[in-house]
Amino acid sequence: MRPLQQRRAFVTGASSGIGAATARALVEAGARVALVARNGEGLADVARRLDGRATSHACDVRDERQVARAVRDAAEAMGGIDLVVSAAGLGRFAAVEDTPPDEWREILDTNLTGTFLVFRETLPHVRRARGHLFAIASIAATRPFAQSAAYSASKAGVRALAAVVAEEVRREGVRVTTIIPGAVDTPFWDRAGGTELDRSRMLRPDDVARAILRAAAEPETTSIDEIVVMPAEGVL
Ligand SMILES: NC(=O)c1ccc[n+]([C@@H]2O[C@H](COP(=O)([O-])OP(=O)(O)OC[C@H]3O[C@@H](n4cnc5c(N)ncnc54)[C@H](OP(=O)(O)O)[C@@H]3O)[C@@H](O)[C@H]2O)c1
Numbered sequence: 145m146r147p148l149q150q151r152r153a154f155v156t157g158a159s160s161g162i163g164a165a166t167a168r169a170l171v172e173a174g175a176r177v178a179l180v181a182r183n184g185e186g187l188a189d190v191a192r193r194l195d196g197r198a199t200s201h202a203c204d205v206r207d208e209r210q211v212a213r214a215v216r217d218a219a220e221a222m223g224g225i226d227l228v229v230s231a232a233g234l235g236r237f238a239a240v241e242d243t244p245p246d247e248w249r250e251i252l253d254t255n256l257t258g259t260f261l262v263f264r265e266t267l268p269h270v271r272r273a274r275g276h277l278f279a280i281a282s283i284a285a286t287r288p289f290a291q292s293a294a295y296s297a298s299k300a301g302v303r304a305l306a307a308v309v310a311e312e313v314r315r316e317g318v319r320v321t322t323i324i325p326g327a328v329d330t331p332f333w334d335r336a337g338g339t340e341l342d343r344s345r346m347l348r349p350d351d352v353a354r355a356i357l358r359a360a361a362e363p364e365t366t367s368i369d370e371i372v373v374m375p376a377e378g379v380l
Contacts, residue, residue, distance in 0.1 A: 145361045152222035155233030157282030159186030161330030163349030165349035171197045205258030215265040226275030230259040235295040248294045255298035274317035279306035319367045326374040
């Protein structure tokens with residue numbers, strides 16, 4: 145297995161849920177981490193709990209210039225970037241006829257275009273380091289759920305984007321892994337609103353973080369292209 149010490153990770157969505165759990169797990173494994181999300185105070189809170197092993201970079205992943213600046217600052221702070229986790233995202237759930245076009249665009253811009261911009265800007269660093277990109281898709285990318293057109297379309301797009309990037313870079317020693325989680329108990333569900341799922345039966349953010357760290361630690365001869373991580377009971 146490849147040790148995670150000395151890795152320099154750029155983690156979006158790091159102020160909450162899966163991104164925060166992954167950042168913590170990476171720091172505990174000895175990596176340096178750049179935390180990225182919009183809310184600087186949320187990031188600072190997470191950074192404080194990581195004992196100075198992480199830097200914070202407030203950034204809206206929908207904005208090309210902000211992403212470019214965050215990547216530049218993070219690479220400077222850490223001396224490069226070899227691991228990227230694109231976990232910034234959101235969901236809202238309504239029938240197609242009840243989905244305002246602005247909401248559709250917000251979900252596609254954040255989940256899909258945000259991942260595109262983050263991959264596009266970090267790739268020169270990751271290529272240099274023969275590093276590893278992680279996209280966080282969703283089980284909604286692989287099977288249809290009513291009331292989830294915008295979210296499912298965005299996550300199916302993330303899955304396709306990551307698979308294409310993998311083909312573009314795998315011969316240069318860069319690995320790309322798509323994580324496909326089922327429901328995870330995070331603030332995502334408070335923000336999504338209107339959904340009534342039993343949160344006690346969901347995955348925990350640490351369950352997803354563990355899957356990411358395991359794939360990152362695989363030897364250079366192995367690429368784990370996709371990982372489906374589901375609650376033990378399956379779709380809730
Ligand atoms: N929870 C689930 O059941 C589940 C299942 C499958 C996949 N996922 C996916 O996993 C990822 C993480 O979700 P989570 O459950 O951890 O949700 P969460 O707790 O709500 O965290 C979402 C994170 O994304 C950040 N974010 C949102 N919009 C952003 C933007 N425009 N620019 C930069 N950062 C932004 C948020 O911070 P700010 O608001 O401060 O920007 C926050 O740090 C998402 O892509 C989600 O779709 C979640």
